[in-house]
Amino acid sequence: MKSSHAEVLIIGGGFAGLNAAKCLHSTGKNIVVIDRTNHHLFQPLLYQVATAGLAATDIAYPIREIFKKNKNISVVMAEVKSIDRKVRAVVLDDGSSYTFDFLIVGVGVQVNFPPDTAWKEKVLPLKTLDDAMKIRDRLLLSYEKAEMSEDPAEVEKLLTYVVIGGGSAGIEIAGAIAEIANKTLLKNFRRIHSSRTRVCLLESHERIAGEFSDKLAQKAEEGLKKLGVTVMTGVRVTGIDDNGVAFKGGRIEASNV
Secondary structure, three states: OOEEEEEEEEEOOOHHHHHHHHHHHHHOOOEEEEEOOOEEEOHHHHHHHHOOOOOHHHOEEEHHHHOOOOOOEEEEEOOEEEEEOOOOEEEEOOOOEEEEEEEEEOOOOOOOOOOOOOHHHOOOOOOOHHHHHHHHHHHHHHHHHHHHOOOHHHHHHHOEEEEEOOOHHHHHHHHHHHHHHHHHOOOOOOOOOHHHOEEEEEEOOOOOOOOOOHHHHHHHHHHHHHOOEEEEEOOOEEEEEOOEEEEOOEEEEOOEO
16 A cells, blocks of 8 residues: 655644644645545534534635645545554555654544443534534424424424533533524424423533633523523433433433433
């Protein structure tokens, strides 16, 4: 298989990878940026795509376009399968490899699902464009299903959304769903009333927005409650199935988690 060499090899086209490439551009070294997609994703606004507020193209920008004027920076769309530090090489998903003088790894994070559960198959994470599109489709389809349903219990479940995690992303998407229900979709349906939407934000710690100050966290919680979001702190999820979410001392019936 083909083997190439990079003086600086950067894995990941996110904020860290792009900034590393930009900072090192002036050194004149041969820099290669590898990412599994061909676009840089502005993750802070993923929730806007997930709630149909923005189009995918509004938050995704081609990595090649970013570096088109930097002749010493090349972009490779591939997934790194292994790294061998002894021989200073990485192997890509097509079997080809890159040797390197310097390696920068900026691949970000992934959702941490408990290893002994099937939660991964039941919930919708929010880390990629594909994730955002799936959430958007589920969100809009739930209203369509509720409009056609004759079963009040099913309608209630379809209009219930559970967001697990009270960090920035969780706060933003919970608020956006509530805003859509109470404003955007308010007059779009005839048989259901979108204002009956129930949005629950579950956080295992004692307050949401743990990365911010107590004052900002309090303002965030107050803002969510004004939008009609039920904020539940100190709640650790113990189970997720097709019909909802279980936690110590209770359960929420929901079609959307």
